[in-house]
Amino acid sequence: MENQIVLEFKHVNKTYQSGVKGLEDINFKINRGEFVAVVGLSGAGKSTMLNSINKMIDITDGEVLVDGVDISKLKGKALRQMRRKIGMIFQNFNLVERTTVQKNVLAGRSGYYPTWKTMLGLYSKADKQKAVEELDKVNMVKKLYRRADELSGGQKQRVAIARTLMQDPTLVLADEPVASLDPKTSKGVMDDLYHLKKYENITVLVNIHSVELALQYADRIIGLRDGKLVYNKPIAEANEADLKQIYENGVEQ
Numbered sequence: 001m002e003n004q005i006v007l008e009f010k011h012v013n014k015t016y017q018s019g020v021k022g023l024e025d026i027n028f029k030i031n032r033g034e035f036v037a038v039v040g041l042s043g044a045g046k047s048t049m050l051n052s053i054n055k056m057i058d059i060t061d062g063e064v065l066v067d068g069v070d071i072s073k074l075k076g077k078a079l080r081q082m083r084r085k086i087g088m089i090f091q092n093f094n095l096v097e098r099t100t101v102q103k104n105v106l107a108g109r110s111g112y113y114p115t116w117k118t119m120l121g122l123y124s125k126a127d128k129q130k131a132v133e134e135l136d137k138v139n140m141v142k143k144l145y146r147r148a149d150e151l152s153g154g155q156k157q158r159v160a161i162a163r164t165l166m167q168d169p170t171l172v173l174a175d176e177p178v179a180s181l182d183p184k185t186s187k188g189v190m191d192d193l194y195h196l197k198k199y200e201n202i203t204v205l206v207n208i209h210s211v212e213l214a215l216q217y218a219d220r221i222i223g224l225r226d227g228k229l230v231y232n233k234p235i236a237e238a239n240e241a242d243l244k245q246i247y248e249n250g251v252e253q
């Protein structure tokens with residue numbers, strides 16, 4: 001079967017107002033169902049790259065194609081519809097702490113409802129059932145009615161993954177998803193992210209500091225340094241010495 005390209009960067013540049021070049025002539029393609037780790041020193045441009053994929057930041061020039069459509073040019077309804085396809089996972093989980101797991105997960109469906117309905121919590125029975133199903137995939141159904149602030153960090157990240165699955169995404173972007181977790185919990189969360197690829201054929205792009213986890217989970221590794229793409233290889237061709245190089249000759253900020 002021919003590979004289907006889900007994400008493509010074409011000559012993407014991002015220059016911040018300060019004059020700092022966050023991204024410089026970035027080009028790459030990612031296929032459906034690939035699990036990609038983005039590695040690089042602090043300040044290399046990993047977050048800038050991730051945030052330009054769902055247009056959280058505007059690029060300066062170039063094209064960011066999601067399923068063949070240049071998201072950097074979209075606005076209004078077309079942008080909202082495109083964002084449904086793109087799930088986000090954050091280092092700090094971004095849950096509403098004082099509300100239930102169920103409501104947090106249902107919020108992942110909000111792109112499919114008018115705002116007033118989501119404000120009133122008027123989700124369909126089918127979506128409430130879907131919330132249970134998605135929580136089951138990350139082994140969190142038993143916490144359905146618990147408040148988010150009663151959960152551990154690893155449990156919160158699992159709820160965030162279930163919330164993302166409510167969108168039926170084709171692409172999930174995770175920005176340092178395990179940075180605030182201990183090694184054992186990190187592995188559990190990485191396993192859950194890996195299952196998105198394995199069982200749902202979702203493309204997963206993870207910004208990660210740990211080279212060890214990158215090598216363990218990724219199909220492909222992309223390396224950034226000073227806003228430039230300096231590495232892009234399938235895991236079969238990647239090795240630790242290569243990756244060490246990405247981290248050399250740079251200064252931790």
Ligand SMILES: Nc1ncnc2c1ncn2[C@@H]1O[C@H](COP(=O)(O)OP(=O)(O)OP(=O)(O)O)[C@@H](O)[C@H]1O
Nearest residue numbers: 016018020021022041042043044045046047048049
């Ligand atoms: N809003 C901003 N305004 C100006 N410069 C910015 C802004 N955001 C990021 N930068 C700069 O752009 C460059 C890339 O930053 P970015 O946050 O993308 O790196 P990163 O690889 O994600 O780093 P980290 O691993 O620390 O999160 C850095 O030099 C940073 O200082």
